[in-house]
């Protein structure tokens with residue numbers, strides 16, 4: 001009898017070790033808060049926030065949201081109902097970061113204007129965080145545009161350091177924003193069939209994309225690093241985040257915080273990318289090692305989604 005117990009113990013121990021070995025880690029980051037939606041009124045923004053937060057809480061995802069504070073003002077006056085949306089995020093125990101005041105492009109504006117926008121974009125969020133005894137800690141570049149030369153990049157990094165910001169990188173880059181635009185267009189046209197088709201293609205697309213970034217990570221590091229997923233506070237995520245969370249869990253992902261993700265050694269590597277596009281940090285690191293390290297066949301957004309979004313190509 002004792003022997004059987006011992007064997008069972010050994011077996012469960014081995015299974016748990018195996019489970020740990022197969023465990024994957026992902027931090028979920030959600031940009032353009034409070035909401036990014038085409039033709040959405042306040043009621044729509046409230047609905048999107050409510051649904052999104054419900055799904056995030058249900059799946060116990062310690063997500064971080066990146067705020068464009070410009071959306072909290074109307075004619076330079078604070079709009080409490082919009083600020084309430086952010087209070088919802090903090091009430092759900094989630095962290096907030098800075099995404100500039102008006103989603104400004106670093107590539108089309110002088111650095112001084114950009115840094116002024118970072119400061120202008122932290123006022124309300126910092127107040128809200130302070131009431132929860134939290135601090136603003138993370139910065140996410142709009143469009144993931146991080147500078148067209150190393151000098152600008154270094155100056156911005158210095159500014160961010162001085163203001164206690166850590167850059168929030170992205171590894172699982174994707175085009176959820178194209179799906180969202182297509183989805184919003186379908187809703188606007190009251191085309192339920194198309195809306196459903198777009199929704200049905202969304203989670204499989206994101207999982208395919210995730211699998212690609214897993215392979216890219218293995219190619220670069222011989223292992224899967226702790227991933228950071230970029231999503232937006234939009235209507236398609238409000239409707240499908242639940243399904244996405246389930247699909248990621250099925251893929252052995254454990255949801256972690258931004259802090260936990262950044263404990264991965266990979267994030268100590270520099271970001272030397274100075275081209276115009278906003279790309280995954282995995283591709284930035286791959287390019288540093290030579291173009292041949294970029295894995296081919298990155299999954300594309302389906303044509304019918306591009307068409308519904310009114311976008312010619314990715």
Ligand SMILES: [Zn+2]
Nearest residue numbers: 031032142143
């Ligand atoms: Zn953004």
